[in-house]
Amino acid sequence: MANSSSGMAVHDDCKLKFLELKAKRSHRFIVFKIEEKIQQVIVEKVGSPDETYDDFTASMPPNECRYAVFDFDFITIDNCQKSKIFFIAWSPDTSRVRSKMLYASSKDRFRRELEGVQVELQATDPSEMSFDIIKARAL
Secondary structure (H helix, E strand, O other), X not given: OOOOOOOOEEOHHHHHHHHHHHHHOOOOEEEEEEEHHHOEEEEEEEEOOOOOHHHHHHOOOOOOOXXXXXXXXXXXXXXXXXEEEEEEEEOOOOOOHHHHHXXXXXXXXXXXXXXXXXXXXXXXXXXXXXXXHHHHHHO
16 A cells, blocks of 8 residues: 555565564564665565674665664563564665655655564664664663
């Protein structure tokens, strides 16, 4: 279903892969891309469960916007194993203005499609989504 504000549809595969990440933990992360020609959000890359946060950040293009989800495992102060799903809106300063506007106008609708995200993060350069920030936001 297209979004009236941006006209952006969400491919069924996006929701399917997200459910696999959330319920089965079969992915560590998913990178989503807006395919402008077909006005649709699609899955660009899926990270296997053994991939790291560094693998995830390396798959974010330095000059293009993306949406992503990352399943972050951590140990609490009480020594409990936990996991939080992060939604990251990646909009580097070096990306095209049109692309930044398109991703910004479509973000809320797309984000609502992904039920179960616990933390949302907006990043315009790699330092804004560093591992330390992810860790701090998870606790």
